[in-house]
Every structure is written in C-alpha cells, then in structure tokens.
Amino acid sequence: MRRQLAALVSFSLTLTGAAACGSSGTPSKPSPGQPDKVAGAVIAIVDVAPVYLGKQKGFFSQRNIDLSLSTSQGGAAIVPAVLNGQVQIGFSNVTSLLLAASKGLPVKMVCNGVASTGVPDKDYSGVVVKAGSPVRTAADLAGKTVAVNTLKNIGDTTVRASVRKAGGDPKAVKFVELAFPDMPAALQAGRVDAIWVVEPFLTAAKAGGGRVVAANYVDTAPNLTVATYFTSAQLAKSNPDLVKRFTEAMTESLRYADAHPDEVRQVLGTYTQIAADVAAKLTLPKWPTDINRQSVQTLADLAVGDGLMDRAPDLSALLP
C-alpha cells in the first residue's frame, strides 16, 4: 500500500516536474554558529547501521551537521520525500535510484550505502528453499515461484542474474510480491517454492530449516553496491559544501562500521527491534567507502535487459 502511494507521489512529482522541486530542496539557512540541520530518511534495516553509529560517534556533529533520522517503510517512499525537500538525504537501493533517474527525477547519489560481502556462503542476502526442496542450484529455480519484496526491482533482477549465471532460464522464474517478514512462513507453508530474503530474515529462514541455493548479490557482480545515500540534484548544486561535509561524515561512519562489527550489532537495538540474540548471529553486509561504479552499470544493464526501464539513465549525472 505504501509502495503504491509512493508511486503515486513520484508520479505526481514527475507531472509537476521542476515546479515541485523548485520550491524545495534547500535546508533552512542556519543562523551563524548553529550547525546545519540535515534530515535523513532511511529504512529501519541492518544496512543503515553506519549512519546511526556515525551519529552516535559524533562524526556528523564534528562537521557542523545536526543530523536527524526518520524511518520509512521502503526506498520508494523516500525518493519523493527527498525530491520535495522534506528531507535532504535519503537511503535507497541502486535499482530504485536508476528507475527514478530514468523517469527524469533529479536524484543524485552522494556516497555508498551498503554492499554485498561478495562471499557466496557468507552474504547477507540469499535465495532460500525448504529443507526437502528439489531445487539444488539457482538453475533449478526456472519454472518455480520465488517471493521478492518488490516486483520489478533489485530483488527479481538479481535473482534472474543468479539463474542466468547458473545456466537456467531466467525468464521461466515466476516472481510474487511478499513482505520480507511474511516470507519464512510462506515458504514453510509451501505457498512459494523459494524466497529471496536479507538479514535478519535470512537467519530466520535458515533457522527454520531453509537451505540457501543462491547468493543473488554475489552472483550479480563482485562486491555489488546494493544501496546508496542520495540527495536531490537541486541541493547538490545549491549547497555543495553541505553535501561534501555529509559525504565525509558518512564515509567515516562507513569505515568505522566496517571495522567495528560488535558496535554495529549494538547499535541495531537502538533503531530496530531485532532481538539481541539474533543481532549477535546475523551476517553483516560490507560497508566500503566507495561506490562500485562497475556494479551500478551492471544493475542498470540488468534493469534494461529485464524491461524495468527502456534505457539506462545518464550514470555520470547520477553517480557522485
């Protein structure tokens, strides 16, 4: 439901075009000596732990940024919020940003968000089947039903990439849309043949006897950049200094998070409800400081190839 309304909002933003964005995108000018107020919209998932940790560690306040974070249900709801200036910084997966850019929405990536670990058995994302399933490899997913959290997005394109890589027919995979929390139950009940899940539901699905048959992020590209932080092209142009300081603070946060997994597991409890015992066990993603540009190109090619968009947007305008 929220996705539909986000789609409607972005649709109307497209309609009003520059008018909608012209009136906004600039944070209130601070009085001298006051830090710049920056509002960020993220999703309450493991991926954004660095920004919470960085805020806690004072990486943003050191750079004169007073960061406030709010959580939305999905990346699709965050894009409109950034474009109409309600928030200055958003967090979204790369495919959603590519789709937004291909529709002419002025989004601009500012720094890396989260990346795959690149290790097949130890990634934070995977395709899981039931214990007794005849599916042994990604190629066997052809003709089967796979649950993804959003159709025509990063989930189905990367699962198809896994199937393609394993020598199966990616077009023969049927996708259905289910929320991550509902997937382990749907798999157990046999309503779907396989589920694509990320942590903490990957741990939950494995604990329920599930078997991982594909590491879709690993199969798509080496060290795939999954999501990034972004702003509006408007703000990037009108206040490059603020964006630069945010990027520096975020880069430091990413580096810190990558080096201190225990503190990451601690900070999870402050903005999610992930139980402490689950947080201690789950597989953390990687937080490199740089966007893997080649992998963004790969996701763009996959999105075009799977018919999510007619042609890829100008990546040089989208990438920082």
Place this chain on the structure above:
Amino acid sequence: MSAPAIGRWPGLVGLLAFGGLLELLPRAGLVPAGYLPPSSRIARALADQARRAEFWTALGDTVRTWLTGLAIAVAAGLVCGIVIGSVPALRTATASTVEFLRPIPSVALIPLAVLLYGTGIRATLVLVVYAAFWQVLVQVLHGVGDVDPVARDTALSYRLGRWARVRYLVWPTALPYALTGVRLATSVALVLAVTGELVIGTPGLGREIAVAQGSGAVPAMYALVVVTGLLGVAANLVTRAAERRVLAWHPSVRSEVPA
C-alpha cells in the same frame, strides 16, 4: 451493565480464557510458535518494551495524534452540527454532500494526505480528523433535529433568543447524541491514528509495530498490538464514565440505575 459488579466478572473470565487459549495453542504445536507466540512470551515482550525509552515516546506520539485529532473533530463537529442543524435551509443544502463525503473511508485519503503533508504527523492527523468528524457531525445533526416541537414552540412563544434556544433547548436535546458521537469518534480516531502510523510511517505505536515486523521481532509486534488494544479499552471506559456523569439527569442513564 445493569449490575456492573457481577457483570464484570464473566468478562474477566472470558479474557483469561482467551489468554489461556493463546498460551496453549502454540505450546501444543497447533499453530507455529514462531508466528503466534504464547501469551506469556508476549507478556515478557511487553515488559521488555516498557523498559525502552522509544516505546514511551511512541506511545506519547500516538496518544497526542489521537487526542489532537479527536479534539479538532469534536469541536468542528459540534459547531458545524449545531449551525447546520439549526438552519433548515443549510441542512437541506448540505444533506447530499454530507451523505456523499461521510462514507468515504478515511484510509482512501492516505495518498492525498501524503501529497499534501508528506510523511509528517499532520498527514495522519488529516485522516484522524476526517474519520472522527463525521461521527460527531451526524450525531449532532440527529440530536438537533430531535428537538421536541412543543418545547420549541413554547420557547418561541416565550421569545427566547437564538442563543438562549441553543443553550436551553438544542444543547440538552443534542447532548446525548453528541456524546454517543464522541464515543464512536474516540475509537475511530484511535484506529486511524494507528493506521496512519503503520501505513504512512508517522511516529507512534503503528510505526513501532511496522519496525518490529521488519525486524522479525514477532513477540514485540504482538506486544505493541496489545498496547493499542489497551488504549482502545481505556478510551471506551473513560468515555462511558464521562457519559454517565454528564448525562446523569438524562432518562437513558437514569434508567440504568437499578431501582
């Protein structure tokens, strides 16, 4: 109701039996405990929530959205209801519009609210006010229309002014209706406050439920749902008590007193 002291016990027994059933079903393996935890596990999660500062902030946010929306809706509903109801021409002119707007489910306005107010608290407030307003308005309209014609004629022949007629004639007649409207509006407003938080993501218990769901924290999710239920029960108790107090003179309440 006629015998509250006795009447409450079977209710409590029913509640305990329900809690016991929720404890037994997952323990017996009839439903997967991972998705429907036993009630003792939910109670423990509730105790965990009570220790989190975020929980109390969320509870405060929900109560604030709820009561603010309710206050706006009740004030607007009372004023509009008395004005529209007292002027026959206005009443005729607005009747079809009211009947058209009233049945629109508030949740259908979510996209509009988000377009207008983004994902801030005001978006949810719009839903709450819209849903609660009609409950009050329609009841007040009925109440105003129910004024005894003989009493009205009497008031007119005694040359009571417009204000005096509202105060001594319309208000006492409409009050029982209005309070029913307020009671209905209170529960509807809570439903919409939580819905808005859940769907739009404005701060409050609804969003905490969504976060708990997104974290795979099933017992915490149920615990938060229980809290919203308790809010509803509390609201109903308070409005019922207020109704009895304010309408102590009214036959509908007096007849409840055992003879």
